[in-house]
Every structure is written in structure tokens, then in C-alpha cells.
Amino acid sequence: TKVKVAINGYGTIGKRVADAVALQDDMEIIGIAKTRPNFETVMAKDKGFNVYTLADRVGAMEKEGIEVSGTVEEMIKAADVVVDCTPGKVGATNKDLYEKAGIKAIWQGGEAHTLTGCSFNAETNYDEALGKDFVRVVSCNTTGLCRVLSPLDKEFGVKKARVTLLRRAADPGDIKTGPINAIVPNPIKLPSHHGPDVKTVIPNIDIATTAVKLPTTLMHLHTINLELEKECTAEDVESVLAEQSRVRFVGQGITSTAEIMELAKDLGRSRGDMWENCIWNESITMYEGELYFFQAIHQESDVIPENIDAIRAMMELESDASRSIEITNKTMGI
Numbered sequence: 011t012k013v014k015v016a017i018n019g020y021g022t023i024g025k026r027v028a029d030a031v032a033l034q035d036d037m038e039i040i041g042i043a044k045t046r047p048n049f050e051t052v053m054a055k056d057k058g059f060n061v062y063t064l065a066d067r068v069g070a071m072e073k074e075g076i077e078v079s080g081t082v083e084e085m086i087k088a089a090d091v092v093v094d095c096t097p098g099k100v101g102a103t104n105k106d107l108y109e110k111a112g113i114k115a116i117w118q119g120g121e122a123h124t125l126t127g128c129s130f131n132a133e134t135n136y137d138e139a140l141g142k143d144f145v146r147v148v149s150c151n152t153t154g155l156c157r158v159l160s161p162l163d164k165e166f167g168v169k170k171a172r173v174t175l176l177r178r179a180a181d182p183g184d185i186k187t188g189p190i191n192a193i194v195p196n197p198i199k200l201p202s203h204h205g206p207d208v209k210t211v212i213p214n215i216d217i218a219t220t221a222v223k224l225p226t227t228l229m230h231l232h233t234i235n236l237e238l239e240k241e242c243t244a245e246d247v248e249s250v251l252a253e254q255s256r257v258r259f260v261g262q263g264i265t266s267t268a269e270i271m272e273l274a275k276d277l278g279r280s281r282g283d284m285w286e287n288c289i290w291n292e293s294i295t296m297y298e299g300e301l302y303f304f305q306a307i308h309q310e311s312d313v314i315p316e317n318i319d320a321i322r323a324m325m326e327l328e329s330d331a332s333r334s335i336e337i338t339n340k341t342m343g344i
């Protein structure tokens with residue numbers, strides 16, 4: 011029998027996790043919960059998902075002609091695991107509900123590490139999530155950093171990591187935030203919280219980060235600077251990164267995040283998603299004993315395969331990280 015997955019919060023992340031779960035042979039979507047009756051709710055219905063909502067929203071949904079399968083509480087009862095994709099900090103308020111129902115739960119990067127005590131990246135610490143009840147899949151930026159820092163640390167030892175994060179100001183479908191014409195150092199107090207977040211997955215790494223918000227919606231871009239323990243060349247680093255299944259090298263006239271997003275669309279990927287870290291391999295450089303490179307991260311989608319692997323680890327569907335990663339990659343088309 012398949013593992014029954016519920017999605018609480020059907021926005022940017024939730025709708026993508028739902029589609030990715032639906033592609034797996036060992037899990038199925040038993041329902042999605044949405045607070046508002048909008049186009050996404052209608053789309054979920056059209057895809058055949060059962061739509062649930064908060065008890066006080068049932069009337070609003072039905073008024074818009076959307077048939078509701080029940081309340082969030084009822085959805086939880088029918089599931090083995092819930093993937094909470096509600097907005098950051100809202101997720102934490104659902105913990106009581108999940109605990110009372112005795113259901114396993116996954117939260118996203120907008121929540122604090124302390125909510126679950128287990129922060130997850132498939133390549134880095136799959137084993138830590140085996141059989142766990144509560145897991146947090148780290149943010150898009152942290153996921154992107156773990157995917158490169160963890161293999162480089164294993165191979166060469168990362169003595170010191172210094173990273174500048176150039177962040178998209180809003181998601182493409184977002185009309186709430188900005189800036190639309192400014193560069194915003196954020197946070198101004200340094201270093202930024204992104205470094206400590208990486209340490210929730212790779213505890214002993216020496217990392218410091220700074221972050222800047224830019225008027226773009228397309229992707230984040232990381233400038234990565236590392237001191238490594240072991241002496242190595244740029245080619246050695248390139249060959250370790252080339253082995254990572256969720257890393258893609260870009261070149262061939264791709265000089266910006268815009269062209270990467272165009273490539274994702276040309277590849278025919280659902281929603282134009284780019285699940286892999288995109289590294290300009292031409293940028294991988296050893297300069298005065300330190301490593302430098304650029305990578306772009308598609309914030310809306312890089313955490314999606316990680317959510318699938320987290321479900322597999324928590325439900326102990328697969329005890330081997332590389333096997334789970336392989337299944338997820340194959341089914342999603344990575």
C-alpha cells in the first residue's frame with residue numbers, strides 16, 4: 011500500500027510537492043488544504059485532488075462552487091504524513107494539531123530548526139530523518155548550499171566558507187513584496203541568518219553569509235568562496251560537483267538567471283522548474299589557494315525533490331539515501 015500524504019497549504023511550494031508526490035509509486039496524495047477559493051483551488055480540483063479547508067472556510071469555498079472534502083483535521087486523520095507548506099511561522103502553529111492526531115509532519119524552511127530538531131537535506135543527512143516524526147526541509151538557499159558544501163567537505167574538508175547570497179525579492183506569482191527598483195542589504199546586521207541555517211544540517215562547518223535582495227523574481231545567485239583543507243585544483247572540484255545528481259553545469263551562452271529559466275522552459279519542465287543547483291563550471295576557480303564559484307538556485311523548486319526524499323526517510327520506505335534520491339530524480343525527470 012502507498013503512503014498517504016496530505017498537503018497543508020497549497021501555494022508555491024505546496025502545489026509542487028503535491029505534483030511530485032503524485033509521480034511516485036510508493037506514495038499518494040489523499041488531500042490538499044487551501045484557505046482561499048482561488049484559481050489554485052480550482053486547479054487542484056481539476057487535477058483530481060480532494061480539497062480540504064479550515065473549518066471556518068468551508069462556507070466560503072462552497073459559495074464559490076468548490077466542493078470541499080472536509081476540514082484540515084479530517085484530512086490529517088486520513089493521512090500517514092502531512093507536508094506543511096503554509097507560510098513561514100504559520101506552520102509552527104499547526105504542530106499541536108499534528109501531535110494530537112499522531113501524524114508525522116514535514117515543515118519548510120520558513121520555520122525554525124527548533125520546531126523539529128531535525129533539518130533535512132537528502133544528500134547530506136538522509137539517515138538522520140529515518141523513522142523521525144517531525145522533520146524540517148531547509149530553505150531554498152540552505153538546500154542549494156548543502157548540496158555543494160556537503161560533498162566538497164567530504165572530499166576536501168571545508169576549512170572556511172564565505173558566501174554572498176543575491177536574493178530574488180519575490181516569487182514570479184507574487185504581488186506583495188519588493189523592492190521593484192532598489193538593492194536592499196537584508197539583513198543589515200551581519201552575518202546573515204543563512205550561515206547558521208546551514209549549520210542545522212552540517213553542524214561543524216565554518217560558514218558566514220551576507221544577503222542582498224534584488225528586484226528580480228527569477229532565481230537566487232550565490233557567490234561562494236571556500237578555503238579547503240586538502241590541496242586540490244579547480245578541475246578536482248569540478249569533477250566532485252559533476253558527480254552530484256542535483257547539480258547542473260551551465261554554459262553554452264547561459265550568462266544569467268534569465269537564460270537558465272528559459273532553458274528550464276525549453277526542457278519542457280512543469281512550471282519551468284529547475285530543481286538542480288545551476289553552477290557555471292567556467293566560474294570554478296582556485297585563486298591564491300581559495301576556491302570561488304557562482305551558482306543559481308531556483309527558489310520555487312529546488313526543495314521539491316528534498317520533500318519527497320524526506321517522506322521516504324520518515325516513513326522508512328527506503329533506508330538508503332542514494333536509492334531514494336535515484337527514485338525521486340527518475341520519477342521527476344532530474
Ligand code: NAD
Nearest residue numbers: 019020021022023045095096097098118119120150309310
Ligand atoms: P505561499 O504563500 O506561496 O503558499 C502558502 C499557502 O498556504 C497559500 O496557498 C495560503 O493560502 C495557504 N495558507 C495560509 N495559511 C494557511 C493555514 N492556516 N492553513 C492552511 N493553508 C494556509 O508560500 P510558499 O512560498 O509556498 O512558502 C511555504 C513555505 O515554504 C514557507 O515556510 C517558506 O519559507 C518555504 N519556502 C518557500 C520558498 C519560495 O521561494 N517560495 C522556497 C523554499 C521554502
